[in-house]
Amino acid sequence: MPLPPPLSSHDAEHAATLWVAHQPWLLARLQQRLRNHAEAEDVASETFERILHTRRLRSLHEPRAYLTTIAKHILLRNWRRRDLEQAWLEALAQCAPACHPSVEERAILLESLTRIDQALEGMSPKGRTVFLLSQLDGLTYAQIADRMGLSISMVRKYMAQGLRQCMQAMDQQAAG
Template sequence: MSTAATCRAAIGSLYREHHGWLHGWLRRRLNCNQQAADLAQDTFLRLLAKDEMVDLREPRAYLTTIAHGLVVNHWRRKALEQAYLEELASRPEAFAPSPEERALAIEALVEIARVLDGLPPRVRDIFLLSQIEGLTYSAIGSELGVSINVVQKAMIRAMAHCYKALYPA
């Protein structure tokens, strides 16, 4: 049997043995049966997308780790979507985007949040102060109590991180 077939068989066995448990674990955290079912499926899809199957001594701990990341992403997306919808509600109806434009904007916000989550907190804060708030490096340094050199290095790091996220090798 090939490595890929062996991997699929192992994931199939893992699915049969632990899917019900994982679905229940997710349902208790999300209070939504359908969302729990979706995230349980997504957890196993993540396993299928891996090139190799890892040796699982504690399969439930491994599945929990993957599922927890998916739950965090779910709540992050919900928070971004809620903030976006609240902002839209404060605007006159004539300026409201179409449902398609809303969906595209929410997807873009989720992707931006994902990319920025990979940055250390101070680097992310410096990047956001520069790019969103429009502050100069000097003003950022004054606000955060760091030198302009620290701000410059953080911006280089943030830009390099964003570039790698957008254009992976």
């Protein structure tokens, strides 16, 4: 992700005030929920970083509600990533050791899977199902249309959307 432009002195002052006023509260709330101090600190820091990137400092009327919402999104993303990583490791365990990728290749593959997962998360449930039936199950567009009660042109539309979102996710990975 590209760096945002520097904060104005007023925004930087507002960010510091927000941090001092609400970071201890958010950290305590996260520690209570996670029971892991280091993870709670990471999520709290990322929450404030996100707010800085969105430039919504002046428009926050309910900062704790907004911080809670951002933190929940971060937690869900982290948990989803862990679940994805666990599923991938379980699948990898079924392969012969000679087929296992190197540590570097594993990191790249896991990052790619995470980006694709995020891209598909942005699709409608029907669109995601169409895409997965095609890409994972190898069904033809006609088979998918029949199974889901859709027209073939609608299946094409969902596939184009899924491929476009996956390509954007992979482009972001390459740029990052």
